Amino acid sequence: MGALAWGLMTGAAAPAASARDITDMAGTPSSVPDHPARIADLWFAHNELVLMLGGAPQIVMTVDRPQARPWMYQVFPVLYQAHAVNGPQVNAETLLRDRVDLVFVPEASATIAAFRAVGVPVLVSSFHDSDGLLRVVDMTATALGTDTARATAASYRAMMHDTVDNVRTRLADLPATARPRVVHIQSLHPLRVDGTDSIVDEWITLAGGVNAATGISGNMKPVSAEQVAAWNPDVIILGPDSGTLDQNADGGVWQRMAAVRAGRVYQNPSGVFPWDRYGSELPLQIRWAARTLHPDRFADVDMVAVTRDFYRTYFHYDLNAGDAARILAAQPPQAAPDGSR
Amino acid sequence: MRASVVGCLCFAGLIVVAMVSACVGRFPLHAGQVLHAMLAAAGVEPGPPPPDADMVHTILFGARLPRIGGAICVGAALSVAGAAYQAVFRNPLVSPGLLGVLAGAGTGAALGIVWGAGPAGVAGLSFVGGLAAVAFGVGVAHMFDAASMLMLVFGGLISSALFTALLSLLKYVADPQNQLPDIVFWLLGSLTQVTPRALSVLVLPVLVGTMLLSACGRMLDGLAMGDEEARTLGIPVMALRYGVIGGATVLAALTVSVAGMIGWVGLVVPHVARLLVGPCNMRVLPVSACIGAIFLLVCDDLARSLSAEEIPVGLIADLLGVVVFVSVLPLLRRGWRA
Amino acid sequence: MKADTPVLCLDHVRFRHGRRTVLHDLSFAIHAGELTALLGPNGAGKTTLLRLMLGLVQPDTGQVWLDGRPMADWSRREVARRIAYVPQGHVPLFPYTVRDIVGMGRLAETPFAPSLRATDCSAVEHAMAELAITRLAGRPYTDLSGGERQAVLLARALAQGARTLILDEPETGLDHGQKQRLYALLRRLAEQGHAVVATTHDPFQAARVFDRAVLLRDGRIVGDGPAETVLCADMVDRLYAPHGQTAI
Numbered sequence: 001m002g003a004l005a006w007g008l009m010t011g012a013a014a015p016a017a018s019a020r021d022i023t024d025m026a027g028t029p030s031s032v033p034d035h036p037a038r039i040a041d042l043w044f045a046h047n048e049l050v051l052m053l054g055g056a057p058q059i060v061m062t063v064d065r066p067q068a069r070p071w072m073y074q075v076f077p078v079l080y081q082a083h084a085v086n087g088p089q090v091n092a093e094t095l096l097r098d099r100v101d102l103v104f105v106p107e108a109s110a111t112i113a114a115f116r117a118v119g120v121p122v123l124v125s126s127f128h129d130s131d132g133l134l135r136v137v138d139m140t141a142t143a144l145g146t147d148t149a150r151a152t153a154a155s156y157r158a159m160m161h162d163t164v165d166n167v168r169t170r171l172a173d174l175p176a177t178a179r180p181r182v183v184h185i186q187s188l189h190p191l192r193v194d195g196t197d198s199i200v201d202e203w204i205t206l207a208g209g210v211n212a213a214t215g216i217s218g219n220m221k222p223v224s225a226e227q228v229a230a231w232n233p234d235v236i237i238l239g240p241d242s243g244t245l246d247q248n249a250d251g252g253v254w255q256r257m258a259a260v261r262a263g264r265v266y267q268n269p270s271g272v273f274p275w276d277r278y279g280s281e282l283p284l285q286i287r288w289a290a291r292t293l294h295p296d297r298f299a300d301v302d303m304v305a306v307t308r309d310f311y312r313t314y315f316h317y318d319l320n321a322g323d324a325a326r327i328l329a330a331q332p333p334q335a336a337p338d339g340s341r
Numbered sequence: 342m343r344a345s346v347v348g349c350l351c352f353a354g355l356i357v358v359a360m361v362s363a364c365v366g367r368f369p370l371h372a373g374q375v376l377h378a379m380l381a382a383a384g385v386e387p388g389p390p391p392p393d394a395d396m397v398h399t400i401l402f403g404a405r406l407p408r409i410g411g412a413i414c415v416g417a418a419l420s421v422a423g424a425a426y427q428a429v430f431r432n433p434l435v436s437p438g439l440l441g442v443l444a445g446a447g448t449g450a451a452l453g454i455v456w457g458a459g460p461a462g463v464a465g466l467s468f469v470g471g472l473a474a475v476a477f478g479v480g481v482a483h484m485f486d487a488a489s490m491l492m493l494v495f496g497g498l499i500s501s502a503l504f505t506a507l508l509s510l511l512k513y514v515a516d517p518q519n520q521l522p523d524i525v526f527w528l529l530g531s532l533t534q535v536t537p538r539a540l541s542v543l544v545l546p547v548l549v550g551t552m553l554l555s556a557c558g559r560m561l562d563g564l565a566m567g568d569e570e571a572r573t574l575g576i577p578v579m580a581l582r583y584g585v586i587g588g589a590t591v592l593a594a595l596t597v598s599v600a601g602m603i604g605w606v607g608l609v610v611p612h613v614a615r616l617l618v619g620p621c622n623m624r625v626l627p628v629s630a631c632i633g634a635i636f637l638l639v640c641d642d643l644a645r646s647l648s649a650e651e652i653p654v655g656l657i658a659d660l661l662g663v664v665v666f667v668s669v670l671p672l673l674r675r676g677w678r679a
Numbered sequence: 680m681k682a683d684t685p686v687l688c689l690d691h692v693r694f695r696h697g698r699r700t701v702l703h704d705l706s707f708a709i710h711a712g713e714l715t716a717l718l719g720p721n722g723a724g725k726t727t728l729l730r731l732m733l734g735l736v737q738p739d740t741g742q743v744w745l746d747g748r749p750m751a752d753w754s755r756r757e758v759a760r761r762i763a764y765v766p767q768g769h770v771p772l773f774p775y776t777v778r779d780i781v782g783m784g785r786l787a788e789t790p791f792a793p794s795l796r797a798t799d800c801s802a803v804e805h806a807m808a809e810l811a812i813t814r815l816a817g818r819p820y821t822d823l824s825g826g827e828r829q830a831v832l833l834a835r836a837l838a839q840g841a842r843t844l845i846l847d848e849p850e851t852g853l854d855h856g857q858k859q860r861l862y863a864l865l866r867r868l869a870e871q872g873h874a875v876v877a878t879t880h881d882p883f884q885a886a887r888v889f890d891r892a893v894l895l896r897d898g899r900i901v902g903d904g905p906a907e908t909v910l911c912a913d914m915v916d917r918l919y920a921p922h923g924q925t926a927i
Contacts, residue, residue: 044518068516087517187519189460190526190533195649215649222526222651224533226404230368241519251403251537256396431772556791563783565771573733573766574839575759575787620773 019121022143025136026108026124030116035145036102040095042087043106045278046125049140050104051076052156052280052314053149060098061085070332072272075317092118102143129202130282134160137280156280156314163283164206167290170297171208180234180293181212183259184268184276188243192220193228199278207289208297209235219277225250233259235293239277240270240330266292271307271327272315284310288328303328344618351617351631355413358635362409365642367649368400375401411535412641412654413634414543415596416606420633421551421626422589422596423607424614428561428622429585430490433615436608437593440493440586441500443604445474446597448504451511451524460534463527464598471594474500475586488568488579530601530655532641539599550592551630557585558623565620603655605662606633613665616672636661684747685710686843686874687732687762692741694727701727702898704741709876711842714869716885716906717878719895720919725878728895732845732876734758759787763836765846768828774819777831781806784838806837809864825852833864844868846877850884862888882918886910894918 019031040061041047047064050056056076061083066073073079083098092114095103103115103122112122123143127136134157141153184200186192194200195216204211212233216223236259238245245265247254254260269288273279287306291298304324311319323333363379364372378397380387391397422437430439437443449470453463478500482492515521560581563571568578596603614629637654640661644654685708694702701724709715709732719725730736731743734750743750745761753761763784784806785799795803807813810830815823820831829849836844846865850858862884869875869890879885885892885906892909894902896918902909 063517065516068518086513187523190523190531191651213649220522222531222533222653223649224367224404224408224645224651226400226645227367227649227651229400229404249536251407252399253403256399433772559783559786559792560790562775562779563786565773565775566783567769567771569730569735570764570766572735572755573759573762573764574783575756575790577755615773619779620775621779 020142020145022123022139024123024139025126025132028108028124030121030123032121032123032143033101033145036143038098038100038102040090040098040100040103042085042090043104043125045273046104046106046136046140048072048273048280049125049137050144051079051272053137053141053144053152054146055140055144055149058144061090061095061100063087069273071270071327074333075272075311075315075319092120095120104140127199127278128197129199130160130164130206133199133278133280133282152314160283163286167206167208167286171290171294174208174294174297179208179210180264181231182209182235182237182293183212183228183231183233184237184239185242185245186220186239186277187241188238188245190222191225191228192222194219195221199282200276203276203282203286203289206286207293209289209293225253229253229257232257234262234264235259236265237268237276237289237292238265239268240274267330269307269328270330271311280314281310344621344624347617348624348628348631351628351635355631355635355638358638359409359413362412362638362642363401363405365646366400366405367646368404370397370400378402407535407537407540408532408641408645409638410540411532411543411599412637414540414547415532415600415603416610416633416635416637417551417630418543418547418592418596418633419603419606419637420610420614420629421554422593423633424611424622424626424629425554425561425585425589426607427611428564428625429582429589430494431565433612434608436604437589438501438604438607440478440497440590441474441504442471442590442593443597443602444501444504444508445477446471446594447528447602448474448508448511450527450598450601451508451515454520454523454527455511455515460536464539467598468594470504471597472590474504475590477503479583479586526653527601528655529653530603530658531644531651531653532600533651535599543595543599546595547592550588551627554585554588554592555623555626557581558621558626561585561622562620601653601655603637603658605659605666606636609662609666610636613669616669636665685744686746688744689731689738690742690744692731692738692743694724694731694736695739696727700898702731702738705898705900706741707893707900707903709843709874711872711874712869713874714865714888714890715874715876716889716892717876717895718880718882718885718892718910718918723895724898725895726847729845729847729878733762733764756787756790759839759841761841762843762845763839763841765829765832765836765844765849767847767851768825768832770821770828774821776817777807777812777820777823778803778816780820780831781834781838784835784840787839787841802838802840806834809837810834826854826857829853829857829861833861837868842872843874844876846875848878848880850879850881858884882910882915 019033021029022032023029037058038060039050039055039058041050041059042063044064047062050059056078059079059082062079063085064072065084089111095115096118100120103120104125105112105122107126108124115122125136127133137153137156141149182204184194184204186194193213193216195213195218196211197217198219201211212231245254247260259265268276271281273281275281275285284307287301288303291301291303304321307324307327308319311317326333364375374397377391378394378401419437426435426437426439427433446467450463450467453466458466478496481499482496486492512521512524515524560576563574563576564581571578610633611625611629613632614625618624618628637658640657641654644652644657687709689705689707692702692705693700717725731738737751745753745758781803782795785795785802789796789799807816810833812830812834815827820828849861853861865875889906892906893900894909901918902914
């Protein structure tokens with residue numbers, strides 16, 4: 001009872017007393033303050049969108065931790081002031097105590113009813129493909145309510161379309177047989193791959209490849225090494241955090257695969273967020289993947305320059321060439337000389 | 342003797358199922374290729390090697406045989422452990438998890454995953470966790486009454502509850518993006534991580550454990566008559582009870598550390614064995630090992646070939662186990678008296 | 680035919696259960712070739728006495744001697760080779776066959792042998808023949824009648840090859856003919872040199888069948904001697920007389 005009263009009070013005491021209705025990805029409208037000042041972002045992938053749209057100082061609660069996302073904290077050190085929590089099942093009273101006035105969650109779950117009951121607006125922000133990503137970016141920009149956010153969202157959308165068009169044009173005359181069969185491995189122990197109905201599938205296809213994981217639908221599905229051998233992909237892409245591929249494992253099954261024999265096993269880049277999984281660095285991922293799968297058609301693309309450009313424009317961060325190379329190699333930032341952070 | 346014939350048939354059945362399992366998998370191989378590769382490995386060359394002999398050999402010996410070996414060892418170990426527990430506790434409805442070994446091993450594995458220990462570390466911690474849980478349960482029982490079986494069960498209950506709670510705590514603390522799905526997948530039971538090295542660690546203890554426990558078979562029969570009567574027959578009741586519990590627990594903990602939580606096998610298979618060869622434990626234990634191996638082989642064949650996506654074998658073992666149990670239940674009533 | 684050295688000897692034995700003293704300063708001996716009946720009202724301490732004689736519990740004071748050595752010095756197996764126990768029949772959970780149950784008697788000799796050796800097999804067959812239950816050999820023990828189960832347990836005790844047999848109320852549930860056969864068997868065993876002790880609730884039969892009777896009341900021996908003498912009507916009445924004014 002006291003919490004409810006407190007919630008009503010803090011709701012009423014928000015800087016902008018007026019609010020607008022925003023419909024989230026689950027189709028539910030919520031009344032969001034004009035300029036939310038204290039945001040809780042409870043989905044790993046969504047934080048990056050808020051950061052890109054200039055909402056970094058407003059984030060007071062996040063599920064992304066510096067140990068897991070070192071680049072995110074390097075590029076946006078203001079996040080250190082936020083309260084890092086473990087998962088989307090946050091206690092509603094914790095939100096009130098931190099005076100949160102907007103929450104982003106990955107999906108509609110039982111807990112969000114509790115959030116709404118104490119008067120905290122909740123926006124479900126899940127997406128599964130690039131189109132969904134763009135809609136969530138727009139929704140987030142509207143929620144943040146600043147001109148910067150809206151301008152950035154519009155610019156991002158245009159840039160995404162341009163990137164896709166550009167890649168498509170260069171691959172327009174690619175015959176179906178020239179499309180390499182790609183398996184994207186999310187983790188090695190246990191062995192998990194991504195199938196159709198995932199954003200991974202989408203960028204593989206956009207980049208001129210074919211997802212070799214036939215029969216698999218969805219993200220992070222466990223398979224046996226034998227199954228991967230049966231697919232016999234031309235290219236293997238190892239997601240960040242998947243571990244190192246021991247080619248002698250499983251009795252040498254990996255060594256027999258076309259991808260391993262041809263040396264076409266690549267580490268997927270990972271920056272503020274893993275490029276391959278539902279982050280706003282998707283345009284970078286598409287260009288990197290296209291260049292990796294078809295180096296002849298994308299020889300002029302300088303990934304270091306492209307990355308630095310993106311980080312300057314959308315993260316307002318001056319990334320030096322060395323750091324860009326580390327990001328492309330999925331390596332964390334170099335530790336500072338005095339060992340801090 | 343009828344029972345020996347049945348025992349030999351079971352063993353022969355195991356060989357047959359193992360051979361069929363070698364021919365099953367997501368990589369398209371037919372029986373001829375498999376046979377050729379096996380003969381070649383044994384040093385017999387029936388003809389010129391086919392073009393992809395190398396690939397066949399690799400798939401067979403690198404991907405399939407370790408899993409087949411793993412399924413046999415894990416299925417046998419769980420069944421023997423279950424049969425031994427049922428004999429020691431004089432209760433046919435007891436499973437190896439009674440004293441908490443499964444909950445403890447699960448917690449150990451979760452701890453290993455949260456600490457980022459790597460596959461070997463996880464397996465090791467899982468084994469230690471299983472033994473620790475049983476030691477704890479036995480310790481609790483000793484605090485009250487060292488000789489009472491009821492206290493032993495009570496200790497196991499407490500231990501299971503404690504370690505299940507610790508497991509839940511670890512699940513809460515784990516990183517929801519990477520570690521938690523790993524823990525959940527591991528808990529469902531799967532033979533995907535059975536490497537040839539893990540197999541080599543498993544085979545000897547399972548073999549030795551099965552033999553040792555079977556050797557105690559006749560004494561376990563005597564134990565079925567009751568503690569005091571068993572003593573008058575010359576059976577060292579306390580030593581036998583704790584020795585068998587210790588041996589069965591080690592077997593069960595080993596299986597969990599390699600393959601995660603696989604339930605029902607330890608409960609159902611001894612019943613089937615008793616149905617086939619009667620209640621004498623000298624026969625029930627080894628036959629349980631055979632039947633358990635066959636059962637888990639079939640489950641794992643399904644787990645790794647039904648769909649492109651790996652199905653956790655524990656899931657299939659549970660479903661299939663329930664189906665088998667319920668369909669054989671009317672026959673099983675002959676197996677014991679309520 | 681009595682031997683001079685006792686096989687089993689209780690020497691000033693006292694046993695307490697919690698704060699209650701169940702057996703007070705008991706002394707008596709069992710000899711080979713002797714057929715002894717143990718009688719007493721319920722609660723007299725007969726069960727405790729049996730458990731002491733079997734070495735299942737230790738006395739608080741005094742000593743139990745088996746074949747000249749303290750009971751505590753013998754291992755379980757060695758005790759089982761010297762003393763066999765025929766309990767009151769109960770039904771185990773699993774359907775062991777009669778041959779399985781009788782075979783358990785050989786556990787003291789060969790606990791680890793996967794199958795019975797020739798000597799074991801012949802002991803089992805001989806025991807079953809002695810009790811005339813060979814025709815039941817393959818039947819599940821759980822399917823038998825009370826009398827048949829009693830015979831199986833007796834055969835198991837014989838198969839154990841022990842010199843001393845201790846039986847707990849062996850005539851329970853037997854019909855008249857079965858009882859007569861039982862007594863004849865016990866008689867035969869005593870004549871062959873076994874020491875046989877049986878608890879019984881039937882003083883009149885006991886007087887006719889047993890050599891010696893030991894009367895136990897309130898944890899004390901109140902009579903010990905030739906059965907016919909000790910089990911006279913007067914002694915029997917006093918043995919089973921109620922304490923105080925209780926009706927039962």
